[in-house]
Amino acid sequence: MSNIQLRDVCKKYLGSNDYSVRNFNLDIQEKEFIVLVGPSGCGKSTTLRMIAGLEDISGGDLLIGGQRVNDVEPKNRGIAMVFQNYALYPHMTVFENMAFGLRRQKVPKNEVKAKVEEAAEILGLSSLLKRKPKELSGGQRQRVALGRAIVRNSSIxxxxxxxxxxxxxxxVQMRAEIIRLHRQLGTTTIYVTHDQTEAMTMATRIVIMRDGEIQQIGTPSEVYRSPENVFVASFIGQPGMNFFEGNIEGNQFIIGSGEAVYPLSKSEQLLLKKHKSKAVILGVRPEDITISAEKTSIKGVVDLIETNGAEMLVHTRLAGQQIVVKCKTDDHLKTGDPIYLSFNENAIHLFDKSTKKRLKSLEVYHGALLTSS
Ligand SMILES: Nc1ncnc2c1ncn2[C@@H]1O[C@H](COP(=O)(O)OP(=O)(O)O)[C@@H](O)[C@H]1O
Ligand SMILES: [Mg+2]
Known part of the structure; x- marks a missing residue:
């Protein structure tokens, strides 16, 4: 049983005034690949180290396989950990590095050999078992570190x-290898990164953290499509979401002090009516803005174009604010050109200006529209 439950888990370091992790609640099912993501210092490593047993838990409960393990020794939690600094023993061969933990546990010699060879096979290290770490590339070294975790038959x-x-x-290459490894072994995994791309591509579910608190838990597409607050909306997605402050007047969202106007759809109007919010933040992702030749109500001027060949990022300004539009490369477009923008239907995100929380999802209101008609 390798499901993991965290119940109101908190951490306050000795001598620290504030909590580094607050009321962390999460249920992890067997075989999940959970990614904890957030800016540096938000409490990711602290959370992981509490699960591993390398840090005391200040409050709350940690359960593994249904058993409370707050006070269980790290080595008895059935966990293997891989760090950023994978610190292989330089004087030992790849085989010895991978076998080290097992030998220390007095595992019989032939069993050690079988396990190391099996892990080496999985990781494509079979031909490198006699080498020393300095004779390996960075990627190969990281694979040896993974190998050390695999041979221990940990369930987490x-x-x-x-x-x-x-x-x-x-x-990028190792990212794919770890995903493949997870698919092959099915080991419950908790992975920490500050990189949202890594989180989005690897996770079955993402936990987005900020200042020691969970902001949102969801699948990559859930957190991308329905970010629960402005922080998540800006953290997930590359380049980040564009935001506009403004006010609702009638059926229009007036951006800034009237420099641009966004006509609200029926469902958006309903949503706002329900919330009675007049001061809102409108968010739209770079890929949800279309540049059109038609003179729509939103006008900008091209400030800068970045292209990778297939796609381009067009930087422009709207209501005095920098925004980015992502679209297919158009060689005719140049710096200084006037452009007209439209926001794709149902792709805008509305947040309350004071709480920064998402106004209840538009999807729900499409449902409401249907039922009320
Ligand atoms: N050993 C420690 N003693 C005191 N404070 C710590 C210790 N380790 C981390 N912290 C603090 O706890 C917070 C979370 O740190 P950490 O979990 O390392 O964040 P992350 O891994 O997300 O970058 C930070 O404010 C950090 O300064
Ligand atoms: Mg860290």
């Missing part, structure tokens, strides 16, 4: 930014 893997010491290309 905890990984703390295991790829952040690798260069960009290798990181």
């Amino acid at each position: 893997f905890l990984m703390d930014e295991p790829l952040s010491n690798l260069d960009a290309k290798l990181r």
